[in-house]
Amino acid sequence: MPLPKAELHLHIEGTLEPELAFALAARNGVTLPYADTEELRKAYEFADLQSFLNLYYGLMAVLRTEDDFADLADAYLARAAAQGVRHAEIFFDPQAHLARGVGMGTVVAGLGRALDRSEAVHGVSTQLIMCFLRDESAGSAMETLEAAKPYLAPRGPIVGVGLDSAEVGHPPAKFAEVYGAAAALGLRRVAHAGEEGPPAYITEALDVLGAERIDHGLRCMEDPELVDRLVRDRVPLTLCPLSNVRLRAVDVLAEHPLPKMLDAGLLCTVNSDDPAYFGGYAGDNFRAVREALGLSPERLRELARNSFVASFLEHDEERRARYIAEVEAYEFR
């Protein structure tokens, strides 16, 4: 039995495996610029975040109907469940679909259908977080929030907003107004910061956007005062170790700062980001850090416990306590 965990940093579009991409392409009459899954997989050599994003947005062309989004999410939830994920807070990128003429209603209805049955079918509780693309305008983000209004919790599945895509040159403050509007609507707030961007972007995400968790946050280690603040305020960081290697944020996994971050007292979690592209799902990321960094069973338990502490389960503390009890009772073999 795998260690129980929550996944807090997962882009649903990043779970599009080559086999499903080709199946959806055939179903929708879309021609992909790759002969087969093998050739597509060979394109998964990334120099940085942007080189990945180019492929990631391109492959989304196969996602067109409600069924496509339902099938995508259902396939992810099955894989996640098999790797011990008990709760998933799932990102999606509405602007990337709206720009292709796929409506918010189609995307959310499809994802929502898979999420609604996830607990019964996979034993995984879920929440949905919509991300704004930071390389698009602040006005576009505001229009996207407006389009999402019918699908916000408690009526719909969307509980929060996030910020993703090309980081450098797109500081968090650009989105101050839309985050303010999201907060007024009762939405939770997270933001990617400090993946490729400087530590100052992390500070800005906290101060200007009111981010409650920082996605990645890796580069906080360059600023000791920021580390002190993150430790003091128990700000969760959703780290993605295999992603960091594949997007060259770290050279090799053995040099990942995770052990130093845990030693510093940071509230770290381990997640998969875009598992179809980066070589593994949540459990694969746990296994990889255990092997490459020699993390002890108690450190792994801490990471799993942190994932539930950092999750947005305030509406169901009884559930959070149950999940944490599962972590505490877990026997490593």
Ligand SMILES: Nc1ncnc2[nH]cnc12
């Ligand atoms: N790792 C990542 N960073 C920024 N934007 C993303 N969109 C999907 N994955 C991402």
Ligand SMILES: [Zn+2]
């Ligand atoms: Zn991400």
